[in-house]
Amino acid sequence: MSTYETIKNLCKQHSIAVTALEKELGFGRGSIGKLRNGQTSAERLQKIADYFNVSVNYLMTGEEKEVDPYALTSKDERDIAKDMENIRNKLLNGSDGPLSYDGEPIPEEDAELLLGQIELMMRRLKPINKEKYNPNKNKK
Structure with a gap:
């Protein structure tokens, strides 16, 4: 599973559109879509991971689901x-x-x-x- 597909699945699970996520995080339209080609910064991946309370590793590999949803952020x-x-x-x-x-x-x-x-x-x-x-x- 690609990084983009993982993010798309997380959006579906949290009932938020990818475009709404981009707007929420202050990204430009289509910036998450660029992940299909592997074009993004580590900073953006970290923002997305923090939003969904998952690790960057999970976004990139699709493994290691949420660690502890009640841990201190x-x-x-x-x-x-x-x-x-x-x-x-x-x-x-x-x-x-x-x-x-x-x-x-x-x-x-x-x-x-x-x-x-x-x-x-x-x-x-x-x-x-x-x-x-x-x-x-x-x-x-």
């Missing part, structure tokens, strides 16, 4: 980093009041430990929530 990593920055700013700036436990102020070193635990929790819960709240899990 680069977007998830950015979201977690953004959330952690907001939490860090609120905790350390004291914008919502001083950080304390049982009426005692928490030292800054301990606040960093707390932030580390919050980040660990977010990384563990993200895949669980992706599975639990996946809107497409019941679609066939």
